[in-house]
Amino acid sequence: MALFSTTGLAATTAYVKTTEQLDLKHLRLIIVTPPASQDTLRHRVMTHFSRAGLPLPESDSSQKQSPAVLTLTLSPKPVELTCPGKVLYAPSLVLTELVTSQRTGVTYQDTTWVLSTQPEVLDAVTAQHIEEDLDRLITQFIADYNTANRSERSREQHSAPIVDSSQPLSLPPDSASSDQNHRLGDLRTVRLSVLAGPWSSALKNAAARQLGAAGIRPLSDLTESSGVDLSLELIQHPLGDHCPGYVLYERGLYLVEEVQVSRRPQVRFWSDAWLQESLQIVPPRSRQELEADQTELLRTLLSSHQWK
Incomplete structure (x- = not known):
């Protein structure tokens, strides 16, 4: 999210x-x-x-x-x-x-x-x-x-509570599992975005090729809606005098789609159905290193999609 x-x-x-x-x-x-x-x-x-x-x-x-x-x-x-x-x-x-x-x-x-x-x-x-x-x-x-x-x-204050607190929602059997693969469903198209500083456009093209080779079509027009957004974030924050020679590196892949709150289906919003993210302090990453990280993130997602 x-x-x-x-x-x-x-x-x-x-x-x-x-x-x-x-x-x-x-x-x-x-x-x-x-x-x-x-x-x-x-x-x-x-x-x-x-x-x-x-x-x-x-x-x-x-x-x-x-x-x-x-x-x-x-x-x-x-x-x-x-x-x-x-x-x-x-x-x-x-x-x-x-x-x-x-x-x-x-x-x-x-x-x-x-x-x-x-x-x-x-x-x-x-x-x-x-x-x-x-x-x-x-x-x-x-x-x-x-x-x-x-x-x-x-x-x-004037009537019985709307929610019956004696009947809480039950968790599904696998809700405690860290496995996200069952959430992927059948992915055919995604709306793709990449945030990677000056290399965002080049890395987006590389991601589109990798997804296309796996049978998932990235939409070229961001005004189109596939019902699923795929966002890759490879963001480097300079640390300056706090930590010379290093950056705060946020690396993540987020598959975002519309969900509804189970206890109140009228309430809908966009949330992560599948994600993998990390936060590290590292030397500045080159374009090649960012592309390698992106390839790894997408490979993990695609392996999960094939496994489901």
């Missing part, structure tokens, strides 16, 4: 509709952060929900199987081998729940709401910095939820 990035608090995000009628009573909260900070940050999240008058998310230690999971990542990663004394920091908040592909009818667990900021290489991340990011992310999620559910919350 394309991330909605922001440095400030918006009234709502692009994903506001996906929180409509989300049952917070069955929302499980996972916080990815150093163990010493877990309890403090969890209490801070719960305080936000409590002050907003919302049900508190379940603990990650809960033994219940939850169809909706909210993952808060506030975990600076040391990068001593490439940037001594620095950390890589990419705060994010992601909601995952059951979605159903419009094209294949397959139901699986996927991202339905996300807020993140551009990954950064920093000298250090203080406790105050982390708490401010937590406040920003959780406040935005609550703002979206309240906006999407304003009329429902008003009616709940």
Whole structure:
């Protein structure tokens, strides 16, 4: 899924509709952060929900199987081998729940709401910095939820709840699997895009040839719709004085199509049916190296498509 990035608090995000009628009573909260900070940050999240008058998310230690999971990542990663004394920091908040592909009818667990900021290489991340990011992310999620559910919350004060919390959605048997191959279906055409700096056009032509040889036709006109977008991202961010001689390299392949939220089929949005991505600190990559990375990403996708 394309991330909605922001440095400030918006009234709502692009994903506001996906929180409509989300049952917070069955929302499980996972916080990815150093163990010493877990309890403090969890209490801070719960305080936000409590002050907003919302049900508190379940603990990650809960033994219940939850169809909706909210993952808060506030975990600076040391990068001593490439940037001594620095950390890589990419705060994010992601909601995952059951979605159903419009094209294949397959139901699986996927991202339905996300807020993140551009990954950064920093000298250090203080406790105050982390708490401010937590406040920003959780406040935005609550703002979206309240906006999407304003009329429902008003009616709940005078009638029975819309969602029967005793009957949560059941996870499909394979939803916990990392295998994405069953989501691919029959791929015949894709709308192709490549982001690779000054080599985007050349790499797009190479990708089109590789897909064509495998029997998948890339649409030449981006105004056409195949129902499936294939995006390749090979993006290098200079690190300057933070890490001389290195770049932050985002490498990813995203097969994007329209899905519907399984608990609320009226809500539809575009999401990743298949993806492979990585984030590395490396010396600047040449065109040949980027093309080799692209070839490898496409080969993995095509092998999965043939295997399914």
